Amino acid sequence: MTKITLENISHSYDGGKTWAISDINLIFESGRRYALLGPSGCGKTTMLKIICGALRPTKGKIYFDDVDVTDYPPEKRSVAIVFQFPVVYRMSVLNNLLFPLMNVNIPKAEKLKKARHIAEMLGIDNLLDRPAHRLGLADKQRVSIGRALVRDVDVILLDEPMSSIEPDKRYELKRLLIEVSKDMKRTMIFVTHDQTEALTFGEKIAVMSPNGRLLQFGTFEEIYHSPAHEFVGFFIGFPGMNIIEGKVVEGGVDLGPFKLILKEKKLPLRVGEEVKIGIRPEHIRIALSQTEGYVPFDIVYAEDLGRRSMILHLRNEEVLLKARISKEVSGISKVWVKIPEEYIVFFDKSGRRVA
Numbered sequence: 024m025t026k027i028t029l030e031n032i033s034h035s036y037d038g039g040k041t042w043a044i045s046d047i048n049l050i051f052e053s054g055r056r057y058a059l060l061g062p063s064g065c066g067k068t069t070m071l072k073i074i075c076g077a078l079r080p081t082k083g084k085i086y087f088d089d090v091d092v093t094d095y096p097p098e099k100r101s102v103a104i105v106f107q108f109p110v111v112y113r114m115s116v117l118n119n120l121l122f123p124l125m126n127v128n129i130p131k132a133e134k135l136k137k138a139r140h141i142a143e144m145l146g147i148d149n150l151l152d153r154p155a156h157r158l159g160l161a162d163k164q165r166v167s168i169g170r171a172l173v174r175d176v177d178v179i180l181l182d183e184p185m186s187s188i189e190p191d192k193r194y195e196l197k198r199l200l201i202e203v204s205k206d207m208k209r210t211m212i213f214v215t216h217d218q219t220e221a222l223t224f225g226e227k228i229a230v231m232s233p234n235g236r237l238l239q240f241g242t243f244e245e246i247y248h249s250p251a252h253e254f255v256g257f258f259i260g261f262p263g264m265n266i267i268e269g270k271v272v273e274g275g276v277d278l279g280p281f282k283l284i285l286k287e288k289k290l291p292l293r294v295g296e297e298v299k300i301g302i303r304p305e306h307i308r309i310a311l312s313q314t315e316g317y318v319p320f321d322i323v324y325a326e327d328l329g330r331r332s333m334i335l336h337l338r339n340e341e342v343l344l345k346a347r348i349s350k351e352v353s354g355i356s357k358v359w360v361k362i363p364e365e366y367i368v369f370f371d372k373s374g375r376r377v378a
């Protein structure tokens with residue numbers, strides 16, 4: 024078991040002209056499961072490479088427990104990594120699983136026992152004699168994962184391991200990885216750009232910005248209810264949070280065509296300052312006729328999700344909103360909208376949450 028600490032980690036591939044990741048401070052506790060979530064190019068793979076030792080960070084330090092491993096090569100760290108596309112050798116599944124144990128000083132019988140145990144856990148014990156390179160993609164990835172698990176490593180890094188797996192087999196493999204992490208008490212970091220994968224796998228999720236900064240590290244609940252940055256609000260959710268720009272006025276926020284009156288919340292901003300409000304589509308209240316305290320919006324487009332669920336794309340002058348409703352509406356072009364104060368979060372001009 025290993026606790027991993029990243030301390031002020033930054034990395035540049037071009038001698039400091041641009042930064043793939045910047046100022047990352049993170050602690051991955053021993054034996055827990057984490058997801059690293061962010062859009063393409065935000066530096067997820069860079070971070071994994073730094074953790075496994077394939078890349079030395081331009082700045083900062085990395086610790087395994089209390090040991091500074093920043094200058095350790097991968098073989099001096101107890102880490103295995105599984106890539107997006109399965110890597111298997113042109114040999115039998117069994118020999119693939121035995122390969123990482125080649126230089127491990129234990130009896131052959133014990134190596135075989137380990138390989139068989141892992142194969143059973145992964146459901147590939149019936150394939151042990153088959154040539155690994157002739158298997159389907161999902162089974163190949165199981166072999167890849169098996170090769171990572173067979174070693175007695177403390178840390179397992181998974182870089183989008185599901186993207187080469189057929190969608191109907193992803194759930195099963197993910198469940199298996201969760202079991203493995205519990206049984207074997209390994210620290211696991213799972214990279215993905217898919218929030219559903221992140222929330223089902225990670226006990227805690229690290230959300231990165233497109234430009235390689237860590238925006239938030241927390242449980243899915245924390246990230247969903249209290250996004251630390253407007254990007255997190257927007258990136259998480261089905262669909263993501265509505266972000267509307269406005270200006271602070273006495274007693275509320277001027278959103279352009281209408282004013283939002285705040286009865287409870289006090290903003291740490293001055294009258295006249297720019298503010299952005301964040302409201303989740305599922306928290307918007309909709310009325311089908313004029314209602315006190317509601318604002319009229321035109322329906323631009325109604326997206327039917329089936330099972331009595333819809334996303335209404337709404338517009339009132341320059342204010343665009345998505346509202347998720349659990350009823351079907353048809354043949355209407357207008358609704359009345361209320362943005363409930365208790366669900367609103369506020370971001371400053373820079374996107375940081377202020378209330």
Ligand SMILES: Nc1ncnc2c1ncn2[C@@H]1O[C@H](COP(=O)(O)OP(=O)(O)OP(=O)(O)O)[C@@H](O)[C@H]1O
Binds near residue numbers: 061068070216
């Ligand atoms: N070997 C490299 N040389 C130069 N730039 C690189 C190299 N590897 C990555 N980058 C750049 O660093 C940034 C982060 O890349 P990285 O591959 O870590 O992102 P990622 O989050 O894993 O993306 P994806 O989701 O597409 O896999 C990107 O701008 C990328 O172009």
Ligand SMILES: [Mg+2]
Binds near residue numbers: 067068069182
């Ligand atoms: Mg990547």
